Amino acid sequence: MPSSLPPAGRDLPSARRLYSARDRLYDGFIHLLRYPQGLQRFFEQADFLRFHLKVLDAGCGTGATTLALHAALNARHLLPAHFAAFDLTPRMLSRFWAALAQHPVPNLEIVAADVLALDKLPADWHDFDLIVSAAMLEYLPKARLAEALAGLRQRLAPDGTFVLFISRQSIWMDWLIRRWWNANLYTRAELEAALEQAGFTTRRFTRFPGLYGYLNWWGHVVIACR
Known part of the structure; x- marks a missing residue:
């Protein structure tokens, strides 16, 4: 795993400082809320999964999304798949590597990178069938x-x-x-406008299912296509 980030035209951002200091707290926080299980259930019911997916986890953190997606693909007998993941904070990636010792994900590449400097990603990281970004943007x-x-x-x-x-x-x-984790919050209208500006032609808002519906109090879930 790379020990430092490629230059991104920015000094150490506040998010990287925050998660370098709170990586253990964050892991405990999301597990207390059963967020990884909610992600897995969402993906188990998703209509866009199939065999041989090429997946990018943008802002993978400690790996909750990749691990949940891999478990869902396994439960639906849709493996193999190829996974790529990046995050801004090496401390978070270290915890992801530790989690992989208990829950291996074959065909996984991980790098430290900045979402605002995607040109620094490996040259073959393109044409993904599925890109997921959870609690990062x-x-x-x-x-x-x-x-x-x-x-x-x-x-x-x-x-x-x-x-x-x-x-x-x-x-x-x-x-x-916003106050505890120093993150921005978004209305549906703000997301609609940003997705349209980014060029996404098809967008639909959906929800965490069933027993994990309480996670909808936390966040929006949006599925978009080019």
Whole structure:
């Protein structure tokens, strides 16, 4: 795993500092909320999964999304798949590597990278069938959300799918997410505008299913296509 990030035209951002200090707390927080299990159940019911998916986890953190997606593909007998993942914070990636010792994911590449500097990714990281970004893009300045979305869209295959999990604007999340985790919150209208500006032609909002419906209080779930 790379020990440092390629230059991205920015100093150490606040999100990287935050998660370098709170990587263990974050892992405990999402497991307390059963967020990984909610992700897995969402993917188990998704209509866009198939054999031999080429997947990018943009802002993978400690690996919750990749691990949940791999488990869902396995449960639906849709493996093999090829996985790629990146995150800004090497401390988070270290925890991801540790989790892989207990839950191996074959055909997985991981690098440290910045979503605003995707040109630094490996040359063959393009034409993904599925790109997922969970709880990462809210750490960008709002003025740069559409830029990041457009960069990820360019990495999709022509018939690829983009899935976004992102924090919702509400009085409850203002305290929990904006104040405690220093992240932005988004209304549906803001996301619609950013996705349109980024060039996504098809967008639909959906929800965490069943017993994990309480996670919808936290965030939006958006499925978009090129």
